[in-house]
Amino acid sequence: TPRMDHQVSVAAVLSPIATGYENGWAFWKAGLGGLELAPIRFRRRALGASRQALDTVLGVVRSGSVADRIRAAEILAMLLAEQQHLAAGRLNYKAARLDMTALQSAILGALRDREWSVRARVTESLRWFVLDEAGTRQAMELLNDEHWLVRGLAMRMLTDHFADKFLPVLERYAESDSDPWCREFAAALHKRTLEKQPPPPSE
Secondary structure (H helix, E strand, O other), rough: OOOOEEEEEEEEEEEEEEEEEOOOOOOOOOEEEEEEEEEEEEOOOOOOOHHHHHHHOOOHHOOHHHHHHHHHHHHHHHHHHHHHHOOOOOOOOOOOOOOOHHHHHHHHHHOOOOOOHHHHHHHHHHHOOOOOHHHHHHHHHHOOOOOOHHHHHHHHHHHHHHHHHHHHHHHHHHOOOOOOHHHHHHHHHHHHHHHHHHOOOOO
């Protein structure tokens, strides 16, 4: 919900121990030598998405600094996810409609950035919204990226989107990826996805 104000509260417990559970949620307190930090509260202002503001973001994602390109691509991904939720009726507030095709095109363009760190962060943001056919094709190309972290994040992102349908691809990359971390990560994703599958019906 990038175009809504939010009141945010952040608290922290160092060296936590669970003191009880209710409805699946744990209650935490500081253990021996730990600390409970007082909450920090702030208001996150709604993101402006005027035509001028959006044009600025679209320009930055192409030619800003590395940090600015990452931030711009993530803003576009948040706006696209919001648009999809609005279109599906999952959000109960009104916001101006944006061109989803243009948003996705700019995000997918950032996947070809010359800096691996930008490609990696943009790959992660693809988990936030539904991929159409064009987006899926380009996301699949990330599995052949030259950087191991981009490939690994692409595996996780595509597993999130396609679950058990992606198992054969994970199995292949668990055996053939050139990087040992990526092979181990693909194997772990494969195992986790299998564990989430419902058991076969009893006869």
